[in-house]
Amino acid sequence: MGEIRRVKGCCPLDCQDTCAWVAEVEDGRVVAVRGARDHPFTRGVLCAKVNDYEARTYAPDRLLHPLRRAGPKGSGRFERISWDEAVATIAARFGEIAARHGPEALLPHRYLGSMGVVQRRAPMRLFHALGASRLAGGICSVAAQAVAGEGFPLGFDPEDMAESRLVLLWGLNLLTTCHHHWHFVQEARRRHGARVVCLDPVRTRTARQCDEHVALRPGSDAALAAGMARVMLEEGLADLDYARAACADLDAFAALVAPWTPERTAEACGVAAETVLRLAREFAAARPAVIRAGVGPQQSAQGEAVVRLWHALAILGGHWRHRGGGVLVIATPGLEDMRADRADLIPAGASPRALDMARLGAILTDPAPDPPVKGLMVWGTNPAVVQPDAGRVRRGLAREDLFTVVLEHFLTDTARYADIVLPSTTQLEHFDILGAWGHQYITVNLPAIAPLGEAKSHGEVMRLLARRMGLGHPAMRESDEEIAASALPPGVSLEALREAGWVKRHKPPPRLEGAGLRLVRGDAVPLPAAPPAAGMLRLLTPKAHFFLNSSFANQPRQQRAEGRPTLHMAPADAAARGLGDGEAVRLRNAQGAIGATLRVSDAVPAGVVVLPGKWWSPPEEEGAVANLLCPPAWSPGGQPAYNDVFVEVIGAAAAPPAGAPRGASP
Known part of the structure; x- marks a missing residue:
């Protein structure tokens, strides 16, 4: 065995964590890629997707010639x-x-x-x-970017979450999509006894690790935020001095959310009225609280409204006054x-x-x-x-x-x-510099x-x-x-970055006083989209644990770990359709039809089906490419409405004969 040479680098992929790594090279070949131990975010650990990134570089089906x-x-x-x-x-x-x-x-x-x-x-x-x-x-976080263009901040240093007293993980499967942020959630628990609440239609691996899981109906995020805001205003829990200093239309906002009683909110969201009241009161009382927001709730025709209402809650709570408080969607260096x-x-x-x-x-x-x-x-x-x-x-x-x-x-x-x-070239074969969208480090590769x-x-x-x-x-x-x-920004040199491997860019937290923000952009709080026909189910397509979007969907280890394309369905919906666990099924709508294997699961609410992962379609085979079912629909700011998709699910044996071209209507 030859001497091991260690080379500083980083993960290149579309993930908030942008991990620093060290490639171990022996006899001219990368034998391992390990998380950088000295990086405050990576802390020596890579995710289940990239912890053998060298296999991607040496894959037998890698393209090596034009x-x-x-x-x-x-x-x-x-x-x-x-x-x-x-x-x-x-x-x-x-x-x-x-x-x-x-x-x-x-x-x-x-x-x-x-x-x-x-x-x-x-x-x-x-x-x-x-x-x-x-x-x-x-195609991602467009709603948040649009709202940022109105003057609302996208976030703050995520390491400051360690100072939060209440963490709302809203539409975010943190332990699958950006698990290094969990460090700081756990630190908030240790330091301050912070409560961690997951608001997500699906009982994800993150939801199972939280103090509470609120399984709201998909697309009802704006309604829940409006209902919480009404409670804060009606019960005198809002920091009105701060809210008036930050917003130009607080009275108009109060009128907008006034119809959203706890009972109406509960009906729209599929949760108990008591849950709406308790969330609002806890959120108002924490000093500070953070809404750690995900991409999923943005991916609908009401994406900007959801983001704006998250901000309204944080402003009403005065949480931006405190380190670790506010809304955190994106952080950059x-x-x-x-x-x-x-x-x-x-x-x-x-x-x-x-x-x-x-x-x-x-x-x-x-x-x-x-x-x-x-x-x-x-x-x-x-x-x-x-x-x-x-x-x-x-x-x-x-x-x-x-x-x-x-x-x-x-x-x-x-x-x-x-x-x-x-x-x-893959990341192990070229020079590059990366920023991030989930922390404040610039990293060299x-x-x-x-x-x-x-x-x-x-x-x-x-x-x-x-x-x-x-x-x-x-x-x-x-x-x-x-x-x-x-x-590179001023004050960061290429030479220093090469030597250190990474550098943190410290930025002051946002100050909203005097910003003149407008919380109201429309005359009503949007409701969840309704199924176009009886019997159709809302299709959610969250990220798979072992794929990163469509990357790694062809890699043997990740394929084995993820299994085959699997559609998760509530027991009542499966029974109503005469479908059983492990059965081959077809999903179809006016856009097209795809196949999957059914898993009956009480982690999914009634009226919803979940197909994790961005699967490829191999040559001469039909693949479970969920976006073949996604119609051309966008939010006002241009966010594709990936989660406003409805499908019929039937047994594969009952489907018409194959032969229609992929992407064609059934």
Whole structure:
């Protein structure tokens, strides 16, 4: 055995924890990836998804060479080509499209498959320099971002939760999605005897570890918050001095929530009136209390209303006055990573259109846009699985006149529709810098090994294409280190970050006095969406414990641990349909139909079914891609309504014969 070399790095994935890790390298091969013991958030522990990340790098089905399509789109049939051929083909096709249809016929599509500055941002320099269509919007936490645009804070340092006296985990399965935050919840219990309450329709692994689980009806979060606010105002429990100092419309808000008596709230939410009263009184009495809010309640047509009402509760309680109090949705270290996009490269006088990434299906299939999108590059996301209206996305990707390039580690559902697939480096093979959306640390990732095969970083892909397309701006020649350094805030140097591995950016807590915030944006508190027809059940699709969105859904260990696609249903609903535990079932609605295995469980409320995980659909097989059932629906701020989906569930034996194309209506 050779000497073990330890290399500092971090997890790249779309998770609030953004863990620091140490890669152990022996004889030129990474043999283990371990959580950094000295990192105050990671504390030496990685999650069940990434604690063997090296298996991803060395996976036998890893993409290591450029590929060119050799069969119908979606078939997954490709032939190996050289990087020279790939770059020449992409440059020629993108050049032809821009010349014939205008540069706005080119579209970049990316998300948080890697949150690294280089891997996420570098290719945007190419598209900005070409004058391509810009990317706008998002598919997650859009509601929170929209409300933040109204002046409400997104959160505070999550380590301050240790000072909370009451923690409401609202729509958040903390122990599956960002378990390192549990450190600080537990610390609040130890220091202050804090009560921890989980508000979630499903009895999750987090709910089972809390002092209380409030199983509210899906989509009733706004109603519950309104009912709690009414109690606080009616019983004189609100900090009115603070609320008036922060808000410009407190009287209008009081009128808005006045109809929400505990009895009406209880009926809307499926909980007892006594629970509404007790939650409101406990929340008002704690000094401080925190609403540690999740993404799930935002993913409906009423997403912004929910976030605004969370803030209303925190303001009425005066909790922002105290360390560890308020609303915590997102926390960031202030990494200025958008600077790495280099929007200043957009040609002078040009004003390219902005296209909402959440509406990719419509963008690719609607004949109205002028010009239509003819050239697409996808990286850091798997839109054929994770986008709403996924069937329409797939129909768009199947267009023969759409030239598509995908940068990937594996042949995902999306990559199977590509004309050219480029092999991307994994986090163990490149340099990068990451911020976070769940804490205040900036972390460096040092390459532990050289890239395997012919994989390249996204910075190198940008440089190769820019050179071939004659884009000579100096920004198109910058190294990955220079690209990453461009995002660092004042006072943080690349050299110091390399040495330390991470640095915390201390930011003062929000002050809302004098902010003139407006709590009312509409004339009523929204109610939960109703089923479109009798017998239909609301479908929830929470994150799986062993997958991160669609990442790892193809990895053997994670697949074994997660099992097969499983639909969880309440006993009464199963009995009403004559369905039994372990039975093969079909979920269907006007969007499409998918299959799963039924699990009858009292952890799920009546009227609801739960399908965890973003599953792939293997070639020539039907996969349990839940977003094939998700219609095109959004909140006013543009949040996809993933949780406003209703389905019929029947036994697979009773389903019509197979043969309809995936994503088609049954």
